Amino acid sequence: MPQFDPANFPHQLFWLALVFAILYFGIIKLSLPKISGMIDERQSRVDTDIKAAEVANAKATAAEHAYLDNLAKSRAAAQKHLGGAKAESDAKIAADIKATEVEMTAKLNAADVRINAAKQQALTSVESVASDVAVNIVERLTGVRFAA
């Protein structure tokens, strides 16, 4: 086999060294760093973008939380406000009812007093009418007039 012929070694080794030196220093060393640099740049770009996206995501989450907090707070405030107004109006209604009641009772009592007075008066007048009638009857019958 020609592979084992020592005469074939020197020129193959010489050309291998020459070709490999050109390959390494003239081709690979010139072109490969561009590719690896581009791969690194792409990676760093992707990393930065992912970081930016994460920051934006955190910001959005925080904004959502703030919004929800605000909503809950305003809802609580509105509830409180509503409760206060209701209590106020309830108290006002109760006071109005009470005042009206007092007024009505007073009016009722006054009316009672008036009715009693009128009744008394009526009874008194009935008595005097009855005595007059009795005096007149006696006078007619007897001709004597009694003083009432």
Added chain:
Amino acid sequence: MEQFEIHKLAPMSALNHDISFTNSSLAMVVALVAVAVFMFGGAMSPKLIPGRWQAAVEFVHDFVAGMLKDSVGPEGRRYVPLVFALFIFTLACNLLGLLPFLGIFTPTSHIAVTLGMAMLVFAVVLVVGFARHGLHFFSLFVPEGAPVVLLPLLVVIEIVSFLSRPFTLAIRLFANMTAGHVLLKVFAGFVVGLGAAGGFLSLSSILPFAVINGFLVPLELLIAVVQAYVFALLTAIYLNDAVNLH
């Protein structure tokens, strides 16, 4: 074996050494040009969003870089150009050597070429190892947690296995390439020989051997890629020894 024969295309010599430009040199130069076209076409003006060509170069780069990261760790980044060069040169030589009709020679089917590359790897491992660890690099030969009684034997075994690395690395690639080409040649030879025999013999033999050869071609393509991968992977593993010691 004439497919492994070396023909001098331009005889040259320097310092009493034969450095003729041969068909082997020509095949290496063709591989070099192919790699240059591939690399410069895909990497000269890289875009953030890669085109097809750039994506292909990036794929090979990520393949080699991932291999080094897995076996050496983050320090492996420094050796990406070297392993990349070894991988793509071996791959180009292996694949171009399989092209039919062009009569292209396969440089990686010669042990001089594979041994040259393996020696380069061995030298780089030694330089990196001694540069990083100094004489402490010799602790590579002392397996951790081994019983003291066995230590002399183990150290000898470790040294022998370390020194045989360039040869196993070289012979693995050379033997795979040579065997594959011989196999294809033998089966193609059966088809031609039996076809010439004529009659029943050719009718009953051409088809099975041609079919087998048809399956052998993709197998050899696979071997061409796998052996380039194995060469690069073993380089990465040996570099790991030099960088991290065990």
